[in-house]
Each structure stands twice: as C-alpha cells, then as structure tokens.
Amino acid sequence: MQKKISSYPFNGTAEQEQKLDAVIAANKHDKSRLMAVMQEAQEIYGYLPVEVQRRIADGMDVPLEKVFGVSTFYAQFSLSPKGKNNISVCLGTACYVKGSGALFDKISEKLGIGADECTPDGKFSLTACRCIGACGLAPVLTVNEEVYGRLKPEDIDGILAKYSE
Amino acid sequence: MKTVAELNEIREKSLGSIALRKGKEALASVSTEYKRNVLVCGGTGCTSSHSKQIVEALHREIEKNGLQNEVKVVMTGCFGLCALGPIMIVYPEGSFYSMVKAEDIPEIVTEHFVNGRVVTRLLYQETVGAAGEIKSLNETDFYRKQIRVALRNCGVIDPEDINEYIARDGYQALAKCLTEYTPDEVIKIVSDSGLRGRGGGGFPTGRKWALCAPNKAPQKYVVCNADEGDPGAFMDRSVLEGDPHCVIEAMAIAGYAVGATKGFVYVRAEYPIAVHRLQIAIDQAREVGILGKNLFGTGFDFDVEIRLGAGAFVCGEETALMTSIEGNRGEPRPRPPFPAVKGLYESPTVENNVETFANVPQIILRGAEWFASMGTEKSKGTKVFALGGKIKHTGLVEIPMGTTLREIVEEIGGGIPNGKKFKAAQTGGPSGGCIPASLIDTEVDYDNLIAMGCMMGSGGLIVMDEDTCMVDMAKFFLEFTVDESCGKCTPCRVGIKRLLEILEKITRGEGTLEDIDRLEELCGYIKANSLCGLGQTAPNPVLSTLKFFRDEYIAHVVDKKCPAGVCKNLLTYVIDKDKCIGCGKCARNCPADTIHKTEYTAPGHKLPSYEIDPSKCVKCGACMDGCKFGAISKK
Numbered sequence: 001m002q003k004k005i006s007s008y009p010f011n012g013t014a015e016q017e018q019k020l021d022a023v024i025a026a027n028k029h030d031k032s033r034l035m036a037v038m039q040e041a042q043e044i045y046g047y048l049p050v051e052v053q054r055r056i057a058d059g060m061d062v063p064l065e066k067v068f069g070v071s072t073f074y075a076q077f078s079l080s081p082k083g084k085n086n087i088s089v090c091l092g093t094a095c096y097v098k099g100s101g102a103l104f105d106k107i108s109e110k111l112g113i114g115a116d117e118c119t120p121d122g123k124f125s126l127t128a129c130r131c132i133g134a135c136g137l138a139p140v141l142t143v144n145e146e147v148y149g150r151l152k153p154e155d156i157d158g159i160l161a162k163y164s165e
Numbered sequence: 166m167k168t169v170a171e172l173n174e175i176r177e178k179s180l181g182s183i184a185l186r187k188g189k190e191a192l193a194s195v196s197t198e199y200k201r202n203v204l205v206c207g208g209t210g211c212t213s214s215h216s217k218q219i220v221e222a223l224h225r226e227i228e229k230n231g232l233q234n235e236v237k238v239v240m241t242g243c244f245g246l247c248a249l250g251p252i253m254i255v256y257p258e259g260s261f262y263s264m265v266k267a268e269d270i271p272e273i274v275t276e277h278f279v280n281g282r283v284v285t286r287l288l289y290q291e292t293v294g295a296a297g298e299i300k301s302l303n304e305t306d307f308y309r310k311q312i313r314v315a316l317r318n319c320g321v322i323d324p325e326d327i328n329e330y331i332a333r334d335g336y337q338a339l340a341k342c343l344t345e346y347t348p349d350e351v352i353k354i355v356s357d358s359g360l361r362g363r364g365g366g367g368f369p370t371g372r373k374w375a376l377c378a379p380n381k382a383p384q385k386y387v388v389c390n391a392d393e394g395d396p397g398a399f400m401d402r403s404v405l406e407g408d409p410h411c412v413i414e415a416m417a418i419a420g421y422a423v424g425a426t427k428g429f430v431y432v433r434a435e436y437p438i439a440v441h442r443l444q445i446a447i448d449q450a451r452e453v454g455i456l457g458k459n460l461f462g463t464g465f466d467f468d469v470e471i472r473l474g475a476g477a478f479v480c481g482e483e484t485a486l487m488t489s490i491e492g493n494r495g496e497p498r499p500r501p502p503f504p505a506v507k508g509l510y511e512s513p514t515v516e517n518n519v520e521t522f523a524n525v526p527q528i529i530l531r532g533a534e535w536f537a538s539m540g541t542e543k544s545k546g547t548k549v550f551a552l553g554g555k556i557k558h559t560g561l562v563e564i565p566m567g568t569t570l571r572e573i574v575e576e577i578g579g580g581i582p583n584g585k586k587f588k589a590a591q592t593g594g595p596s597g598g599c600i601p602a603s604l605i606d607t608e609v610d611y612d613n614l615i616a617m618g619c620m621m622g623s624g625g626l627i628v629m630d631e632d633t634c635m636v637d638m639a640k641f642f643l644e645f646t647v648d649e650s651c652g653k654c655t656p657c658r659v660g661i662k663r664l665l666e667i668l669e670k671i672t673r674g675e676g677t678l679e680d681i682d683r684l685e686e687l688c689g690y691i692k693a694n695s696l697c698g699l700g701q702t703a704p705n706p707v708l709s710t711l712k713f714f715r716d717e718y719i720a721h722v723v724d725k726k727c728p729a730g731v732c733k734n735l736l737t738y739v740i741d742k743d744k745c746i747g748c749g750k751c752a753r754n755c756p757a758d759t760i761h762k763t764e765y766t767a768p769g770h771k772l773p774s775y776e777i778d779p780s781k782c783v784k785c786g787a788c789m790d791g792c793k794f795g796a797i798s799k800k
C-alpha cells in the first residue's frame with residue numbers, strides 16, 4: 001500500500017511529548033509492544049510524523065527503519081495529518097455492492113480532494129476504509145466517530161453541511 | 166482461585182437474573198428480581214443506528230414512571246437481524262421491537278411496561294400474526310432454521326457481566342476439563358466432534374491441538390485470531406461483542422489440552438466495542454479467579470492478553486499474525502516449521518479463530534456426538550454466515566452445515582429486494598469465489614464449496630443481483646488484494662498487480678480474447694507459487710467468475726458491452742425521443758455540454774426532444790439521475 005507522507009510542518013506540544021514519553025516508559029521493557037506504542041502515539045498526535053517515529057525508535061531502543069517499516073505496513077497508521085473532520089467511506093464488499101463507490105466519488109468531487117488528503121482549510125480529510133462491520137446499514141461512512149448508514153449520493157451535501165460550520 | 170463449588174454457587178445465585186429470558190419453565194423454579202427485562206442490541210450494527218440513545222431514553226422514561234425496580238435494561242450483543250436495527254426485545258413476553266426510534270420509547274414504556282399492552286405497531290411485522298396475535302421470534306423466516314451454538318449467548322446475556330455468562334453454564338466446560346479429563350481426553354473429544362477451523366481453510370481443530378501437544382518447550386501459546394479482515398464478514402466481531410467469555414473459556418481449555426499457559430487475542434483495532442468488552446471480560450475473569458494461577462485448584466495456570474491489529478488483511482494468515490504480535494511488519498513465514506512446532510516467539514503455538522473457539526465449550530458440555538450429529542459427513546456442526554449485499558435481511562445467521570444456498574438466500578435472507586433476480590453469491594471474500602444462480606441448490610459445506618472453486622472463508626456471504634457486473638466484482642477483489650499484499654514474495658506482489666491491470670484493460674473496453682487466456686495462465690502461476698494463503702487464493706475470484714460468467718468477459722472484450730451496465734467506458738446513455746418532454750434539465754446538468762435540442766417533437770409533447778452526442782459523453786450519469794420522466798437509459 002502506498003502511503004502519502006505529508007510535508008506539513010510538525011508542531012507537537014510539550015504536553016503531547018510528555019504523554020508519549022509516559023507511554024514509551026510503560027512499554028519499553030517489551031519490544032514486541034512497539035505497535036501498541038505507535039497506536040497510542042497516533043491517538044496523541046492524530047498521525048505519525050517522522051519526529052514522533054524517531055522519538056519512539058529512540059525510546060523503545062529499536063532502529064528507526066523498523067518503526068518506519070511498521071508504520072508504512074499497516075493501514076491504520078497515517079503519516080499525514082487528518083482534517084478536523086475525517087470522513088471515512090467504507091469500501092468493503094457489502095458497502096461496495098450497495099454503491100459506496102459513488103458516495104466516495106461524490107465527496108471527493110465536492111471537497112476537491114482524493115483519498116488520504118486534507119482540504120487546504122484543514123476542515124475535512126477523506127479516507128477509504130475496509131469494513132467497519134456495520135454491513136446491515138450498507139453503504140456507510142463515518143465522520144469522526146459518528147456512523148451514517150443507508151446512504152445515497154444525495155445525502156452527501158447534508159452531511160458535509162452539518163460539519164462545515 | 167475459585168473452586169468448582171464456588172462457581173456453581175455464583176451460577177445458582179445468577180440464575181434469577183436471566184430466567185425471564187428463558188421462558189415459563191425457568192421462571193417456575195427461580196424467583197426473579199425484576200418483572201421485565203429489556204434487551205437492547207449493543208452490537209456495532211445497532212450502535213451505528215443509535216441504539217445507545219434508545220438505552221438512554223429507556224432509562225429516562227423508566228425513571229419518570231418509577232419502574233426502576235421492575236424493569237431492567239440490558240445492552241446485549243448482536244441479535245443477528247442487523248437490517249432491522251436498532252432492535253429491542255422485551256421479556257417475559259418476548260416482544261420484538263424493530264427499527265426503534267428514541268421518540269417511540271415513551272409510548273413503549275407507558276403502554277407496554279405500565280399498562281401491559283404490547284405496542285403491536287412497532288413490532289417486527291413478521292412476529293405479528295394475521296389475527297394480531299404475537300408469534301415467537303423463532304417462528305419467523307429469519308430465525309426458524311437457525312441453530313445457535315457459537316452465537317448461543319449473543320443477544321441473550323449482558324456481555325459485560327460475567328455472572329450472566331456463568332448463569333448460562335459459563336466456565337462449566339473449563340471446570341469439567343480441568344477436574345474430570347486429561348489433556349489427551351480433551352483433544353479426543355474435540356477431534357471426535359469433527360470441528361474444523363472456522364477461519365478459512367477448515368483444518369480439523371482436534372488435529373491441530375494434537376500436533377502441538379507433544380512438543381516440549383518452556384512456554385507454549387494459545388492464540389485467538391480475531392483479525393477478521395474479510396470485508397463483509399462480522400461473525401467474529403459479533404461473538405466478541407456478545408459473548409466474550411466463551412472465547413476466553415475455550416482458550417483456557419485449549420491451553421490445558423496442549424500445555425500452554427499464555428494466550429493472546431489478536432483483534433482488529435477497527436472493532437472498538439469488541440476490544441472494550443473483551444478487556445472487561447478478561448478483567449472480570451481475573452477478578453473472579455477464573456484466569457490466573459492455579460485454576461479451580463488444579464495447579465493449571467492460564468492468562469490472556471489482547472493485542473491490537475492495525476489494519477492489514479494478511480495478518481489473518483496465521484504466521485503473519487504471529488509476526489505481527491511480535492511487533493513486526495505482518496509478513497508471513499514459510500512453513501514448515503508449522504506453528505505447532507515453532508510459532509509465536511519461536512515456541513509451539515495453537516491458533517484458532519474466534520468462531521472455532523466459541524464452539525468448544527458446548528462440545529465439552531454436550532459431547533462430541535451431539536456436535537457431530539449436526540451438519541454433513543465431513544463438515545460437522547453449524548456455521549455462522551454474515552449475509553450482506555443485495556439481500557433483504559442483512560445480518561448474522563447460524564445454520565447447520567449443509568443448508569442449501571437457496572434456503573439461505575430465499576428463506577432466511579428473505580430474497581433479493583426490489584424484485585431483482587439473484588445472480589450469484591460470493592463466499593470467502595477476496596479469497597473465495599462465487600456461486601452462480603444455477604448452483605443455488607448446492608448444500609453449503611467445506612468440501613462442496615472447494616469443489617466449486619470457492620471456499621468457506623470466514624463466512625461472509627455477499628449476495629449479488631443482476632445489476633452486478635462480475636468482471637467489475639473480480640476487479641474489486643483484486644484491487645483489495647493488490648492493496649493488501651505484503652510484498653514479501655514475487656508471485657503475489659507482481660502477479661496480482663498484473664492480473665488487476667488486465668482486468669482494468671477489459672473493463673475499459675480495450676481487452677482482447679488473448680487477455681482472457683493470459684488471465685487464466687497467470688492465475689495458475691500465482692496459485693502454485695505464492696508463499697501464503699493470501700497469494701494462493703487471490704486468483705480465486707477471477708477463476709470462479711471466468712468459470713461461471715465467461716460470457717460476461719466475452720461481452721466485454723468482443724462486443725465491448727457491459728451486460729450489467731456497470732463498467733462506465735462500455736456504456737452509452739441514450740434519450741428516448743418519444744418519452745423526452747423537452748424540458749432541457751439534462752442539458753443543463755451535463756458537465757461536458759454534450760446534450761442538444763433536436764428538430765423532433767414527439768406526438769403529444771410541446772417541445773422538441775434532446776439527444777446526447779456519444780462521442781463527447783463522459784458517462785457521468787448526471788443526465789439520467791436528473792430526468793424525472795425516465796426518458797434516459799444506459800445500455
């Protein structure tokens with residue numbers, strides 16, 4: 001899977017750094033917990049900029065290339081920041097059969113961004129995800145944690161408007 | 166530590182809490198604390214349709230009416246009928262309310278709970294008879310043929326309360342194994358039951374355990390594969406959400422059988438509710454003394470830890486999963502050595518998936534013969550399927566092996582919506598194949614599916630109707646596997662990509678008959694030479710669509726037509742000049758300025774009709790979507 005690496009400048013806060021260090025300290029005894037640390041780091045920062053990956057590598061005492069290897073392997077890890085509202089369209093089989101591809105295209109057209117991109121104003125980002133398991137509601141998308149199901153392309157404008165303020 | 170006597174004591178004490186849900190006989194022998202139990206589905210499907218707001222509204226209204234001591238609200242796991250969510254059942258009546266809205270709750274509370282009159286209007290229509298009488302859920306088409314073994318507690322108990330699990334004979338199987346059977350006897354029971362792995366390949370579970378048991382090592386492991394990556398399959402998630410303790414219990418039984426004291430559950434991070442409830446279950450089991458040291462005073466230790474996956478389909482392959490638990494890129498390892506000899510952290514390891522484990526406690530308690538009495542000759546027991554796609558009752562069903570596809574689709578699934586025709590069903594997700602309408606009477610079990618070029622997979626069953634293009638479907642699955650190939654071995658990394666490119670060429674209308682031959686040849690190479698299951702099975706969707714829907718491929722390459730009307734480049738949009746009233750909306754909607762007025766005015770219309778210039782058309786469909794008179798069609 002190809003990942004987009006953002007050129008957006010890193011601006012982590014001291015508070016975030018403190019949290020990350022605490023996570024590293026709690027897990028450094030066991031190198032196999034690297035993925036768990038990276039998952040928590042992504043919770044803290046919203047994505048995994050190279051600065052954060054370097055700090056994890058140093059803290060866990062593993063090579064940076066290993067951390068980078070893991071972060072580029074798994075779909076969950078994002079190397080570019082997410083918008084204030086992250087829209088994630090399910091392209092799993094059940095949703096695809098029910099037309100989620102058209103939902104994705106409509107949002108992409110409306111926002112003028114592709115997969116894993118963020119609008120210039122930082123309000124929206126768009127991702128394609130694989131099955132969130134709400135197949136009974138297919139086709140679905142999520143905005144942040146909120147799930148919208150049984151959608152048609154006509155519903156997109158309303159959803160975007162809701163988050164545009 | 167708990168003794169068996171203490172476990173039985175908890176069981177006796179908790180029986181009252183679930184008796185309401187078990188019918189009149191159970192109520193006769195125990196007294197219950199509450200007059201009513203309201204079970205609201207808290208699975209991912211219903212939570213997404215806002216079942217949490219239903220629970221909040223229930224609490225609010227119950228308090229308003231002073232019924233706190235009479236009505237207990239329980240959030241359960243999945244009931245299965247996700248299409249009708251959010252779902253709520255009221256016991257002792259067993260009233261099945263479907264598609265409940267928060268606004269309906271005040272009426273249900275006052276009418277039903279206070280006045281004792283069921284709100285028939287809001288019930289699932291199939292549970293209401295012609296004369297207005299209320300039928301049991303088990304009499305509806307969706308549930309009638311189901312036998313619930315792996316899902317027996319889903320939608321029945323509160324998954325966040327270990328006492329309710331114990332009241333349903335929870336942890337009795339573990340206690341029985343530890344106190345009455347030797348490890349070899351446990352393996353024999355599982356072998357005799359005929360249980361086969363529910364995660365894909367169908368390897369006999371008992372044999373897997375028997376291969377691991379004799380290997381000596383300071384530490385052995387039991388791993389539960391809950392990395393349900395097949396899009397459209399959600400049975401493992403539902404078990405973890407609805408009945409997490411049964412997986413923990415089965416893992417401990419497996420640990421005892423093979424001599425392992427440590428277990429890992431590798432679960433997708435995309436399943437937050439499942440992870441949350443599993444962690445609660447592990448904590449409660451530790452607190453009660455059912456996980457930890459010296460279980461039931463027998464000297465056997467066992468504990469379980471959760472590891473989160475991070476969205477890689479290949480990690481569902483057992484060796485890749487183990488590499489991932491170790492904190493690496495989830496690349497598979499060559500076998501042999503098999504995990505039973507050298508698995509997680511190079512130690513002997515048994516790995517089974519969630520649904521496989523969920524069957525084990527019942528096999529121990531009810532015996533191998535009971536389990537083997539269900540199913541077909543070589544596929545015993547039941548199988549959970551996730552019905553999805555173009556079908557009326559999307560959801561989760563558990564049926565005996567050997568049920569025909571017709572029964573699944575037409576009876577249980579309620580058929581295809583909008584009067585469309587059944588075309589095919591895909592099993593096994595991106596690794597499986599399709600079953601065409603001509604084979605709808607096939608009995609679904611491991612061997613029949615393999616014989617058709619499909620596979621059971623984890624049990625996702627996606628139904629497709631006449632509007633689905635099979636070439637596009639094969640392309641969709643390959644896009645998925647190309648994305649998810651880990652890149653370690655060349656046949657998979659390069660071969661599948663080439664397959665996808667040929668399919669893209671065909672759906673663009675640039676394919677030739679040679680391309681179809683090349684597809685078949687390449688599929689053979691990839692299957693024979695890939696390192697792990699992902700690559701070996703990735704060509705299956707192509708091969709099976711080629712086998713059953715070759716005419717569609719031919720239509721794409723020879724006639725340059727997509728019979729289902731899906732592949733954009735092969736479509737032409739046409740305006741029926743006699744239906745067109747000449748309003749001009751399509752011309753205004755057209756982004757490419759390809760629609761123009763003609764000289765022709767249809768009889769009975771005032772304005773001349775419009776036509777599309779096919780050479781300039783970008784096939785966006787905006788004209789057809791906007792036409793209120795049905796004058797535009799695609800061919």
